Amino acid sequence: MKTRILDPNRREVLAGLGASLGATAAGLMAGGAGPLVTAQILLQARPATLALRPGQPATPIWELAAASHTRGVRFKRGDRCEVVFRNDLPVPLAPAWYGLNGAAVADPYQGRAPAAPGTTETSIISISSAGTLLADFRLFEDGLKQPARPLPIVAEETNRVAVDRDEVLLIEEWRLRPDGTALPPGLDPKDTTRLSTINGQTSFELSATAGERLRLRFINGSQRSVLAIKLENHEVQVMALDGQPAEPFPARNGALVLAPGARADAFVDAAASAAFLLHDGKEARQVGSLKVSGKLERAPLSPPQPLPSNDLPEKLDLRGALRFDVALGAPEAGWVRPANFSTASAPTFRARTGRTVVLALKNPGPVATVFHLHGHHFRLLDKLDDGWKPYWLDTLAVEPGQTQRIAFAATSPGRWLIESVVTDWAAPRLVRWYAVE
Numbered sequence: 001m002k003t004r005i006l007d008p009n010r011r012e013v014l015a016g017l018g019a020s021l022g023a024t025a026a027g028l029m030a031g032g033a034g035p036l037v038t039a040q041i042l043l044q045a046r047p048a049t050l051a052l053r054p055g056q057p058a059t060p061i062w063e064l065a066a067a068s069h070t071r072g073v074r075f076k077r078g079d080r081c082e083v084v085f086r087n088d089l090p091v092p093l094a095p096a097w098y099g100l101n102g103a104a105v106a107d108p109y110q111g112r113a114p115a116a117p118g119t120t121e122t123s124i125i126s127i128s129s130a131g132t133l134l135a136d137f138r139l140f141e142d143g144l145k146q147p148a149r150p151l152p153i154v155a156e157e158t159n160r161v162a163v164d165r166d167e168v169l170l171i172e173e174w175r176l177r178p179d180g181t182a183l184p185p186g187l188d189p190k191d192t193t194r195l196s197t198i199n200g201q202t203s204f205e206l207s208a209t210a211g212e213r214l215r216l217r218f219i220n221g222s223q224r225s226v227l228a229i230k231l232e233n234h235e236v237q238v239m240a241l242d243g244q245p246a247e248p249f250p251a252r253n254g255a256l257v258l259a260p261g262a263r264a265d266a267f268v269d270a271a272a273s274a275a276f277l278l279h280d281g282k283e284a285r286q287v288g289s290l291k292v293s294g295k296l297e298r299a300p301l302s303p304p305q306p307l308p309s310n311d312l313p314e315k316l317d318l319r320g321a322l323r324f325d326v327a328l329g330a331p332e333a334g335w336v337r338p339a340n341f342s343t344a345s346a347p348t349f350r351a352r353t354g355r356t357v358v359l360a361l362k363n364p365g366p367v368a369t370v371f372h373l374h375g376h377h378f379r380l381l382d383k384l385d386d387g388w389k390p391y392w393l394d395t396l397a398v399e400p401g402q403t404q405r406i407a408f409a410a411t412s413p414g415r416w417l418i419e420s421v422v423t424d425w426a427a428p429r430l431v432r433w434y435a436v437e
Helices: 008-020 022-026 138-143
Strands: 039-050 059-066 073-076 080-087 096-098 120-126 131-136 151-156 165-176 193-198 204-209 213-220 227-231 237-241 244-250 255-258 263-269 274-279 284-293 322-327 356-362 369-373 378-381 388-393 395-398 403-409 414-422 429-436
Touching: 039 073, 059 151, 131 213, 131 263, 138 429, 151 165, 151 213, 165 204, 165 227, 193 284, 213 227, 213 255, 237 388, 244 388, 255 263, 356 395, 395 403
Parallel strands: 039 080, 073 151, 165 213, 204 284, 322 356
Antiparallel strands: 039 059, 080 120, 096 131, 131 151, 165 193, 213 263, 227 255, 227 274, 237 244, 237 263, 274 284, 356 403, 369 395, 369 414, 378 388, 378 403, 414 429
16 A cells, blocks of 8 residues: 655645545544454446447446445444555546434544655445435546446435335446547537436346335436436335435436435335337436336235334424525525635534524526535425424535525534535536534
């Protein structure tokens, strides 16, 4: 393993990024004795290819992969995990973890520079919550030469959940040039063709037996588009959003609407073969299918019980909350590209540990904008600000000209990033930071 001495100024610039990069950039534990490691993972940023054009050469891409987990990355709630990150790409990178609770990071402001090309770094993270997570290096997209695939990560509940199958469905979008190469986000997609995949396949197929209860973990791994995914002729029961349990409710018309980076766990009782339809706001198209074999030989299953709680607060003190207005993407508000980020900039807001924070997220632009909060999950407030939706989120799309109010309990001390990105392929990703003290 190569050891690097960081330039102090560079450390300061990247420290805020590190605060939200979870494992590698922020979660390095200080020396000394600690709880035993119960899980290990080798993450590798590497070049790869993907078969996106039938009968044509595979398309070069970059990806974050888990070399030792051929059937997907799965941990248990409560695991203390040793993460070894190897950067085999020609630009400095670090994996960002989406959905990992801030409390899992021992020292959230222990910032380090991203791993240089050809280096390996080791860190420790604690998996304090069960849920569907996502790891990738989208925060470094200014330097990416190829579009990058994220890595789904499942943190399983301590006790088994009553389902027959548990499957991850990673939805991604691509922009293909006429020569078959793929365009990274943040660039003008002129003269490109849009393509969507599930689990890297242009025609995904999931097999099941009639009567099986499936837990489908849908992830919008696209970089810019809000997508709606629907399984025809099935009731889709939403059980969790963005890695946190929800009060079970049926998806409207069987469709799940997901912002980039958002996740939804749904229970589906397999009844008959059906199509997976993906709607991008303009048209619906089939991107896969559920193939159901056999005949239903058991009585219909009872309605699912809620997933076990991850111990987020049951109540939020809205009357005594700190309130801040946040204009998404407005340059005058201090939003910058991650490459230009510095903790010397003014924070979006500061809050004391234990306070409830209410943010009024305003989208002044003409296109929907996606907001992501690192370090905490939030409640989406009702329009009258007198209650909240029965689920937690860490990602939210705000329509043009609209304001959405969210609330969270500031339980994780540190400096954390917030992200803002317009749902336009050519738009840059922007960041700011906030402090919990």
